[in-house]
Amino acid sequence: MTKIDHTRALKIALCAILYLLAFGIMIASQNGALEGYGDGTVLAAVLTAAVTIVVITFLWIKALGIVGPQEEPVSQSTQKSRNVLLFAAIIGGVIGFGFALSGDLRDGGAALFSNNPIAPIAAIAFGALFVLASIWSSIRWHRAADEHERAAANSGAYAGMLAYVVLTPLWWLGARASLVPPQDPMIVFAIVLAVYAAVWTYQRGD
Template sequence: MTNTDDIRSEGMSPLKRAALVIGGVLIAVFALGVMAGYTKAALEGGSFGWKSLVVYLVAAGLLLGGTWMVRRGVTKFALSKSPKMREYQLVVLGTCLLGAVLGGLMQLGAPAGSEAGLNILSYNAPISPAVAAVMLASLPLLAWLYYRWHKTADEHEQAAYNFGAVLGIYTYFFASIGWWVAWRGGLLPEPDGLAIFWAVIIVWSIGWIWHRFR
């Protein structure tokens, strides 16, 4: 089993470190998306006013806050001396970095004049073909990173991952069949596959983190 003490920082638990880094990256990417989306919408509308200033100030504050969280989370971070643990750490960092880049591309890739400029939170909003091509081309790299993670993660990490995976599978089963039955009974709108996908990912991640750091 690899030694997880190598990734601890002074006075900071691994859970707090992970929360700071992941939360900071998400906040920073969201802030950049807000700036890009609002700029495109404002350019399309041909006007920048005091509301624009408020939006940019809030987004800048979020960006600074997210950057501070990431910097705080990686302070005094040192790679392990163990080759296997070092590769594990690099794979995790590489996966987070790739996810942040792809998230930023998705936010920035909405064509001018589309509804995405006004509603950056809509996951059905169109993106440019070039951005879509880059994201699709990155999937083999993401698959390789996942493969290397499975080869380098220790037994405790694998057990936490499997625990979250089981919760995710149950979430998919009950959410998909429950939503489908409710839709056929006229109680809910037509099932949204992507919404169920994100529900699975969120439950999986929570289960993984809880089992990993409890």
């Protein structure tokens, strides 16, 4: 009887969820553009962020060995850190999916990247879940990660911080000169996070 690798199966399921969410955001932004929803620049930024999520997810999946040959045995610390990252990704997906559903359906499903009002109970619930999950997963990950994993994360954090330091004032200056739309903190967050994840994934693969 063939033994089922439950961890590998869970990773594959997470892969499918992340891709579905990212493609859902892309479809929603395209529909919004066709229906005249929102500003064209914002919709383009949303679409770019969604495409970035797809690319980063693929690189992360490849680094974790979800696709391709069965991965070699890993240390207990590495497995623990992967489990924490998996938990954080699932919680993030749940929050993003729930947040998108909390918006008005007339918004084309783009509530996640919209500044439209949402119900106070939804804001409190998602905010509390995000804070608690972030604190718990960060503590658990730092306890489980080895030196190589921490060094990769530090490189990603430095690159993300550098992206924020450069992007924020440039966007602010451009907005004041009416060269670009007003700065959207969630778009800045998505770009910085994408840079962080890309560098982290690259360093982990070395």
